[in-house]
Amino acid sequence: MKSHKVKIPARKAGKYEITIGSGILPSLWGTIQADFRESGKFIVTDANLVSAGHLEGLLGGEKALSYIIKPAGEVSKTIGTVVSIIEAMEKAYLGRDTFVVGLGGGTVGDIAGFAASVFKRGVRVVHIPTTTVAQADSAIGGKTGVDSSLSKNAFGAFWHPSAVYIDVGTLGTLDERQYRAGLVESVKHALIADSEYFGLIEANIDAILARESAILEKIAELNCRIKGRVVETDPYEQNMRRILNYGHTIGHAVESASGYKLLHGEAVGIGIIGAGLIEVEMGLSDGGRLEKIRKILGKLGVPLGLGEDFAENELIDLIRRDKKAVNKWPKFVLLSEIGQVYCRDGQWAADVELSVVERVLQKLKQS
Amino acid sequence: MKSHKVKIPARKAGKYEITIGSGILPSLWGTIQADFRESGKFIVTDANLVSAGHLEGLLGGEKALSYIIKPAGEVSKTIGTVVSIIEAMEKAYLGRDTFVVGLGGGTVGDIAGFAASVFKRGVRVVHIPTTTVAQADSAIGGKTGVDSSLSKNAFGAFWHPSAVYIDVGTLGTLDERQYRAGLVESVKHALIADSEYFGLIEANIDAILARESAILEKIAELNCRIKGRVVETDPYEQNMRRILNYGHTIGHAVESASGYKLLHGEAVGIGIIGAGLIEVEMGLSDGGRLEKIRKILGKLGVPLGLGEDFAENELIDLIRRDKKAVNKWPKFVLLSEIGQVYCRDGQWAADVELSVVERVLQKLKQS
Numbered sequence: 224m225k226s227h228k229v230k231i232p233a234r235k236a237g238k239y240e241i242t243i244g245s246g247i248l249p250s251l252w253g254t255i256q257a258d259f260r261e262s263g264k265f266i267v268t269d270a271n272l273v274s275a276g277h278l279e280g281l282l283g284g285e286k287a288l289s290y291i292i293k294p295a296g297e298v299s300k301t302i303g304t305v306v307s308i309i310e311a312m313e314k315a316y317l318g319r320d321t322f323v324v325g326l327g328g329g330t331v332g333d334i335a336g337f338a339a340s341v342f343k344r345g346v347r348v349v350h351i352p353t354t355t356v357a358q359a360d361s362a363i364g365g366k367t368g369v370d371s372s373l374s375k376n377a378f379g380a381f382w383h384p385s386a387v388y389i390d391v392g393t394l395g396t397l398d399e400r401q402y403r404a405g406l407v408e409s410v411k412h413a414l415i416a417d418s419e420y421f422g423l424i425e426a427n428i429d430a431i432l433a434r435e436s437a438i439l440e441k442i443a444e445l446n447c448r449i450k451g452r453v454v455e456t457d458p459y460e461q462n463m464r465r466i467l468n469y470g471h472t473i474g475h476a477v478e479s480a481s482g483y484k485l486l487h488g489e490a491v492g493i494g495i496i497g498a499g500l501i502e503v504e505m506g507l508s509d510g511g512r513l514e515k516i517r518k519i520l521g522k523l524g525v526p527l528g529l530g531e532d533f534a535e536n537e538l539i540d541l542i543r544r545d546k547k548a549v550n551k552w553p554k555f556v557l558l559s560e561i562g563q564v565y566c567r568d569g570q571w572a573a574d575v576e577l578s579v580v581e582r583v584l585q586k587l588k589q590s
Numbered sequence: 591m592k593s594h595k596v597k598i599p600a601r602k603a604g605k606y607e608i609t610i611g612s613g614i615l616p617s618l619w620g621t622i623q624a625d626f627r628e629s630g631k632f633i634v635t636d637a638n639l640v641s642a643g644h645l646e647g648l649l650g651g652e653k654a655l656s657y658i659i660k661p662a663g664e665v666s667k668t669i670g671t672v673v674s675i676i677e678a679m680e681k682a683y684l685g686r687d688t689f690v691v692g693l694g695g696g697t698v699g700d701i702a703g704f705a706a707s708v709f710k711r712g713v714r715v716v717h718i719p720t721t722t723v724a725q726a727d728s729a730i731g732g733k734t735g736v737d738s739s740l741s742k743n744a745f746g747a748f749w750h751p752s753a754v755y756i757d758v759g760t761l762g763t764l765d766e767r768q769y770r771a772g773l774v775e776s777v778k779h780a781l782i783a784d785s786e787y788f789g790l791i792e793a794n795i796d797a798i799l800a801r802e803s804a805i806l807e808k809i810a811e812l813n814c815r816i817k818g819r820v821v822e823t824d825p826y827e828q829n830m831r832r833i834l835n836y837g838h839t840i841g842h843a844v845e846s847a848s849g850y851k852l853l854h855g856e857a858v859g860i861g862i863i864g865a866g867l868i869e870v871e872m873g874l875s876d877g878g879r880l881e882k883i884r885k886i887l888g889k890l891g892v893p894l895g896l897g898e899d900f901a902e903n904e905l906i907d908l909i910r911r912d913k914k915a916v917n918k919w920p921k922f923v924l925l926s927e928i929g930q931v932y933c934r935d936g937q938w939a940a941d942v943e944l945s946v947v948e949r950v951l952q953k954l955k956q957s
Contacts, residue, residue: 224611225811229730229818231750231825233600244591262917306669306738313740318915341708343913344735344746344827363596368711371673373680379711380747383598444592451596458598460711546710548685550629 241363241387241451243443245436248280248390251351252287259385261322261347264288265312267335268326269295275396277353281326288315292331297483300330300369302378308338321346328354328401329361329487333376336367340382349386353393355405356488359412359446362387364454364467374544375475381459389447391439403523404488406431407470409442410519411495412449415466418562420445421519428522465547465572466564469556470495473583476541480533485526492525493587500583501575502557507565515561528590535584542580552577608730608754608818610810612803615647615757618718619654626752628689628714631655632679634702635693636662642763644720648693655682659698664850667697667736669745675705688713695721695768696728696854700743703734707749716753720760722772723855726779726813729754731821731834741911742842748826756814758806770890771855773798774837776809777886778862779816782833785929787812788886795889832914832939833931836923837862840950843908847900852893859892860954867950868942869924874932882928895957902951909947919944 255264266289268278273291290311292299312321325335325348332350339348352362368379394402413421423441424431430438450467457464474494478485485493499513517527545553554572559565565573622631633656635645640658657678659666679688692702692715699717706715719729735746761769780788790808791798797805817834824831841861845852852860866880884894912920921939926932932940 224609224614225807226610227608227811227814227818228605229608229814230605230822231603231732232822233603234826236598236600238595238597241594241596242591243593247591302669302673309744310738310740313738313744313911316910316915316918318911318918318920319913320916341745341747343744344733344748365598366711371677371680373677377676377680377710378708380708381711440592444594447594447596451594455597455599459601543683544680544685546686548683549687551683551685553685 237383239384239386241389241447243389243391243440243447245440246390246392247388248277248351248393249283251388252281252283252285255324255349259322259347259349261320263315263317263321264324265290265315265317265321266324266326267292267308267331267338269293269299269331271295272327272331272353277326277393277396281351292334295330297330297487300334302369302371304334305338305341305369305378308334309342312342319343319346323348324351325349326351326353327357328352329357332357332361333367334369336365336382336384337369337379340367340380345382347385348382349388350384351388351390353390354397355394355402356408357405358389358391358394358443359405359408360450362389363447363450365458374541375479376546383458389443391436391443394434394439401486402434403432404486404492404525406523407488407492407495407520407525409446410523411469411491412446414495414516414558414561415469415556415564416449416562417445418560420449421561425519428519462569463571466556468547468572469558469564470498472542472545472553472555473497475545476538477529477533479541480537489525492520492523493527493529496520496527496590497583497587498555498557500586501555501579504579504583505557505575507557507559512558512561529584529587531588533588535581538584539577539581604750606751606753608756608814610756610758610807610814612807613757613759614755615644615718615760616650618755619648619650619652622691622716626689626714626716628687630684630688631691632657632682632684632688633691633693634675634698634705635659636666636698638662639694639698639720644693644760644763648718659701662697664697664854667701669736669738671701672705672708672736672745675701676709679709686710686713690715691718692716693718693720694724695719696724699724699728700734701736703732703749703751704736704746707734707747712749714752715749716755717751718755718757720757721764722761722769723775724772725756725758725761725810726772726775727817729756730814730817732825741908742846743913750825756810758803758810761801761806768853769801770799771853771859771892773890774855774859774862774887774892776813777883777890778836778858779813781862781883781925781928782836782931783816783929784812785927787816788928792886795886829936830938833923835914835939836925836931837865839909839912839920839922840864842912843905844896844900846908847904856892859887859890860894860896862887863894863957864950864954865922865924867953868922868946871946871950872924872942874924874926879925879928896951896954898955900955902948905951906944906948
């Protein structure tokens with residue numbers, strides 16, 4: 224018996240720039256053409272973006288290869304859509320010099336990023352997020368993925384973008400429910416990392432809901448700083464990055480159990496309250512903190528609890544299927560205070576007993 | 591307009607060990623259980639391996655979660671098979687602590703590796719290659735992929751294994767055609783990197799065809815050294831790694847155009863002769879070298895040319911779709927002598943005019 228060792232050098236360290244502004248969309252196509260050498264630029268967007276005029280806003284009169292996801296939304300975030308995109312790129316004879324441009328919300332970014340990660344073993348991608356949830360969260364950090372028939376993001380890759388361009392002006396066309404739901408991710412960032420940011424949201428909630436550019440740019444910048452810092456520390460989610468998952472363990476299960484009738488941000492809002500209830504159960508909070516959180520989520524107008532038609536055993540089953548589950552049960556990210564995640568023995572996610580989660584799900588149904 | 595930079599640290603450098611022996615299969619399940627901590631071991635194999643007794647050989651009497659690809663072979667190397675594997679892992683409630691064990695030929699390894707690369711954004715994999723082509727080539731180097739309806743490996747990822755275990759004893763059950771076709775990849779390694787190795791194959795061709803363990807272990811070791819060295823230098827195929835693609839540009843097109851009736855190694859054999867004809871056309875060879883190569887491939891009994899039913903325009907179209915194509919035309923890896931790839935201006939792949947390739951395809955049809 225002989226053995227031979229193969230050494231794999233580290234992939235090069237990289238960095239990417241997030242550009243934030245209001246009304247910058249019309250200049251971006253020129254920027255992308257100038258900054259990235261790949262000849263095969265390929266836009267992935269969805270039907271909503273086309274009808275809102277943003278694809279035209281990006282391109283001006285220019286022509287470009289593109290794939291329009293139809294229907295828009297979570298229902299299209301499937302491996303089948305990725306297969307269609309890959310085949311569209313092949314039909315256009317695109318090769319390894321393909322460069323994907325994702326224009327749209329979180330769903331578009333997840334699909335475009337994953338398609339880029341697997342096409343011909345990986346091509347580059349930039350994101351132009353156009354929703355509150357994508358600008359706050361999903362466009363930054365390199366997580367991509369699509370759903371299987373059984374669970375969210377069963378397929379995925381860590382695939383960092385080469386740049387992100389945030390035009391808060393694109394939020395103007397977002398429908399009210401989507402707009403408000405996406406702000407939950409901003410609340411989450413404040414909760415896990417920055418109590419002053421939480422205060423800023425509380426103090427400016429009316430301007431935020433009125434979609435005033437100045438406050439939206441400020442929020443975008445704070446979100447990028449917080450998420451960027453976490454991603455830099457732990458780009459491949461070995462440990463600390465999990466704090467970004469606050470509210471998401473219950474949130475993902477609720478989103479799935481609703482048959483995606485709840486928006487991602489709405490489900491995460493319920494998940495944040497669920498995490499708050501776990502904190503109370505475990506003695507990490509006296510309940511006053513949870514009331515502050517309920518109050519701000521209430522102003523956003525997102526649901527604060529589960530309807531009667533949610534079955535606890537289905538939710539528990541979905542929680543077991545969580546991507547981060549080990550031995551069929553995930554750990555939970557919890558807060559020790561606003562702006563501070565509970566960390567014990569260097570672990571940023573805590574063991575929570577099944578019975579505690581069951582009690583919390585019952586309470587969520589009563590609220 | 592503001593900007594914010596996110597820095598992505600390099601992924602850690604890694605290494606993996608290739609273990610080579612004869613009759614080691616029955617010990618490997620214990621080795622894997624002892625060496626890798628993940629609880630969710632999941633075997634991906636195919637119907638041929640089961641009927642050859644190798645799944646039982648690996649497991650002894652032990653039980654393990656597994657997915658058996660049916661039918662075996664290139665026809666199952668599709669994104670649909672990957673979807674089935676992912677959903678089987680989900681149904682078993684496997685999470686991020688899944689550890690995939692690929693047992694089989696190149697097709698199994700490509701599928702198992704790609705499934706591991708995308709499941710929950712990536713889990714670890716080890717390969718136990720059981721064919722001449724997989725032991726020589728595909729198990730080493732981290733390339734994974736599956737075909738779309740339009741081309742080979744349209745979906746894929748670079749996903750390095752955590753270990754590779756080569757038992758040359760498993761080659762005993764391989765059918766004669768598969769066995770011989772797979773040896774073409776060993777000839778390719780000799781051609782691109784080691785003229786002494788080419789001499790060793792010439793001198794020992796009878797023992798090789800008789801499947802004698804000692805020479806098979808020697809060949810396995812030389813293949814691993816050559817491929818390992820290239821992969822270490824260029825793990826993500828930025829430049830030099832392309833030399834491994836010798837014979838593959840025409841080979842992939844021929845394989846696809848045959849409707850996968852030609853085995854991968856058989857198609858690569860034709861591609862190697864095609865590359866040799868290009869070398870003659872371009873004045874890189876006087877033809878004597880090509881005759882030596884034809885002679886050894888002839889002893890392997892693989893086809894040395896194209897049948898009349900291959901359409902040149904279809905082959906050209908498929909060559910245009912090559913994953914490495916830039917501006918719809920790939921570069922070609924060529925030899926300057928046996929054991930030495932032609933390199934000019936630091937480039938390991940050369941520009942070849944369309945008309946040259948067209949002439950070479952005509953000659954391949956006449957041979």
